[in-house]
Amino acid sequence: MAALIRSVFVKNRGLWLPGLSAVRAMSSEPTPPFSTLSVSHPAIAVTHVELCRPAKRNAMNQAFWSEMVDCFSQIALDSECRVVVVSGAGKLFTAGIDLMDMAAHVLQPEGDDVARMSWNMRRIVTKYQETFSIIEKCPKPVVVAVHGACVGGGVDLITACDIRLCTQDAWFQVKEVDIGLAADVGTLQRLPKVIGSRSLVNELALTARKMYSDEAKSCGLVSRVFADKEAMMCGALELAGEIAARSPVAVQGTKINLLYSRDHSVSEGLDYMATWNMSMLQTQDLVKSAQAAMERKSPKDVPFSKL
Numbered sequence: 152m153a154a155l156i157r158s159v160f161v162k163n164r165g166l167w168l169p170g171l172s173a174v175r176a177m178s179s180e181p182t183p184p185f186s187t188l189s190v191s192h193p194a195i196a197v198t199h200v201e202l203c204r205p206a207k208r209n210a211m212n213q214a215f216w217s218e219m220v221d222c223f224s225q226i227a228l229d230s231e232c233r234v235v236v237v238s239g240a241g242k243l244f245t246a247g248i249d250l251m252d253m254a255a256h257v258l259q260p261e262g263d264d265v266a267r268m269s270w271n272m273r274r275i276v277t278k279y280q281e282t283f284s285i286i287e288k289c290p291k292p293v294v295v296a297v298h299g300a301c302v303g304g305g306v307d308l309i310t311a312c313d314i315r316l317c318t319q320d321a322w323f324q325v326k327e328v329d330i331g332l333a334a335d336v337g338t339l340q341r342l343p344k345v346i347g348s349r350s351l352v353n354e355l356a357l358t359a360r361k362m363y364s365d366e367a368k369s370c371g372l373v374s375r376v377f378a379d380k381e382a383m384m385c386g387a388l389e390l391a392g393e394i395a396a397r398s399p400v401a402v403q404g405t406k407i408n409l410l411y412s413r414d415h416s417v418s419e420g421l422d423y424m425a426t427w428n429m430s431m432l433q434t435q436d437l438v439k440s441a442q443a444a445m446e447r448k449s450p451k452d453v454p455f456s457k458l
């Protein structure tokens with residue numbers, strides 16, 4: 152299988168990079184057992200998760216909310232996977248929560264009285280929150296590639312990812328106030344950590360105005376803007392290849408410690424780091440990587456064990 156995958160790629164500057172044909176061949180059919188996600192392996196150690204309800208603009212229906220949890224739970228345990236790319240099939244990234252579904256499931260919690268209905272509503276919101284928290288908890292870095300619209304739940308999703316890319320035609324909308332609710336699955340908690348300006352976060356969340364790619368880049372929501380989707384997917388896979396080629400012990404330790412430090416003081420973060428590295432510095436990856444550096448080789452030329 153590895154040989155088959157390798158045959159699709161071109162060797163370039165010591166990296167296994169997917170050719171344009173691999174990007175063009177990336178599928179847009181749900182992968183069973185999923186009905187809303189297409190999962191593929193476009194490059195060595197790279198998993199691609201595509202939101203895949205293009206006819207409904209990848210609106211997040213009931214199946215989606217649980218399939219993402221199943222999918223990322225599997226990815227977290229998959230020692231072949233070192234990095235994930237998330238994108239959307241069809242015209243745009245996502246139209247957010249499926250409004251038809253929401254009416255049927257979110258707005259009618261079961262229960263005989265207010266207390267029981269409220270308790271069940273809390274369970275529903277917590278379950279929906281897990282759909283994106285699982286991305287953040289995944290030890291493998293997640294690169295998200297946004298084209299066209301990224302509405303409501305889409306912003307919740309991308310703020311749980313580690314690296315955000317978009318196309319020139321992308322726009323982002325914290326749409327929730329327009330549909331009568333306070334965003335409740337991550338945007339209000341994570342967006343202020345992503346964008347430096349709280350004033351801008353407040354403006355976006357309180358007015359639901361669209362933010363276009365140039366502003367998304369200048370405020371730090373995305374790190375790169377590409378001319379079109381094809382260029383973005385090539386860029387996303389190249390970036391994923393760079394990450395995948397490095398020590399998974401180093402990469403996963405870096406993600407976990409960056410997230411820990413985001414939510415703790417410098418002193419707590421340093422303490423956590425010291426405890427982390429008291430075991431992780433004993434990895435063979437360090438010896439192999441240091442040796443490669445001495446020999447002026449790239450980390451990409453070092454074979455690391457699976458993690």
Ligand SMILES: CC/C=C\C=C\CC(=O)SCCNC(=O)CCNC(=O)[C@H](O)C(C)(C)COP(=O)(O)OP(=O)(O)OC[C@H]1O[C@@H](n2cnc3c(N)ncnc32)[C@H](O)[C@@H]1OP(=O)(O)O
Nearest residue numbers: 206207208210246247248249250251279300303304326327
């Ligand atoms: C516990 C709560 C957890 C999470 C809460 C999240 C909150 C949110 O996500 S708020 C945001 C809700 N989303 C919206 O308000 C967006 C609604 N959609 C649109 O504005 C537009 O569709 C568009 C995204 C701008 C795209 O426009 P266009 O390309 O012109 O497509 P359409 O012709 O409008 O739609 C095609 C097709 O898709 C269906 N659809 C689109 N969005 C949704 C949606 N959010 N829910 C359900 N279905 C959607 C639309 O009905 C069309 O279906 P047909 O069968 O072809 O009619």
